[in-house]
Amino acid sequence: xxxxxxxxxxxxxxxxxxxxxGVAGVSLHVDQGGIVALLGANGAGKSTTLxxxxxxxxxxxxxxxxxxxxxxxxxxxxxxxxxxxRRGIVHVLEGxxxxxxxxxxxxxxxxxxxxxxxxxxxxxxxxxxxxWFPRLKVKRRTAAGLTSGGEQQMLAIGRALMTQPTLVLLxxxxxxxxxxxxxxxxxxxxxxxxxxxxxxxxxxxxxxxALRHAHYAYILENGHxxxxxxxxxxxxxxxxxxxxxxxx
Ligand code: ATP
Numbered sequence: 001x002x003x004x005x006x007x008x009x010x011x012x013x014x015x016x017x018x019x020x021x022g023v024a025g026v027s028l029h030v031d032q033g034g035i036v037a038l039l040g041a042n043g044a045g046k047s048t049t050l051x052x053x054x055x056x057x058x059x060x061x062x063x064x065x066x067x068x069x070x071x072x073x074x075x076x077x078x079x080x081x082x083x084x085x086r087r088g089i090v091h092v093l094e095g096x097x098x099x100x101x102x103x104x105x106x107x108x109x110x111x112x113x114x115x116x117x118x119x120x121x122x123x124x125x126x127x128x129x130x131x132w133f134p135r136l137k138v139k140r141r142t143a144a145g146l147t148s149g150g151e152q153q154m155l156a157i158g159r160a161l162m163t164q165p166t167l168v169l170l171x172x173x174x175x176x177x178x179x180x181x182x183x184x185x186x187x188x189x190x191x192x193x194x195x196x197x198x199x200x201x202x203x204x205x206x207x208x209x210a211l212r213h214a215h216y217a218y219i220l221e222n223g224h225x226x227x228x229x230x231x232x233x234x235x236x237x238x239x240x241x242x243x244x245x246x247x248x
Pocket of ligand 1: 016017020021022023040041042043044045046047048049060094
């Protein structure tokens with residue numbers, strides 16, 4: 001049986017401040033259980049696309065000026081980000097944004113409140129996250145701002161997982177991290193996908209790492225999708241090699 005369509009983005013255009021074009025016609029989809037990469041250089045439109053999907057474009061005074069987005073078959077236009085989050089879309093922003101003065105555990109708990117869980121459910125969720133990210137359990141009582149960059153990225157992801165999402169939007173998880181830590185994070189993403197069926201849309205400039213872990217990928221340039229395909233096919237394409245080097 002064919003996998004079901006989780007997310008479908010149909011030819012969206014996003015404008016900032018009524019004038020600046022953020023993306024200029026992006027179509028993509030994520031099927032249930034997929035890891036999809038959204039690749040491209042700085043300014044190509046990756047973050048804008050993710051914000052359009054999570055509804056956060058509104059917070060940037062931007063708007064979707066053309067096209068539409070469907071999540072689980074429903075049009076998401078005008079739905080507030082917190083409502084979309086409750087329906088299963090969670091967005092891990094670029095740059096991590098953890099609460100530096102709160103402990104690791106307090107950060108994780110803050111992610112759980114969206115669903116107004118019982119105390120017991122919250123404790124179970126915490127243990128589940130600690131099982132996925134043992135480093136976070138070790139640092140549970142440490143202020144988030146005092147943990148390493150890799151731990152903060154894991155915390156940002158772990159906090160997002162507290163909402164029990166169906167689709168996780170990850171914006172540049174590799175940013176500023178050592179290759180071995182990037183690998184560790186992508187391995188956990190692949191395991192979450194494999195064992196829990198969680199779907200991911202990952203924006204990355206680090207094309208090589210992303211293509212090794214994704215199933216399918218889209219390449220963005222100047223707000224347009226210029227190429228797409230199965231990750232292993234894209235990785236093998238000679239004509240895209242220049243792009244990998246140039247796009248780092
Ligand atoms: P990055 O890796 O730097 O986030 P990106 O591929 O995610 O790059 P976007 O951040 O989506 O690219 O940027 C796409 C275009 O939208 C760029 O031309 C950028 O200058 C513009 N843009 C992004 N955010 C804003 C904003 N808040 N206000 C105005 N223009 C913006």
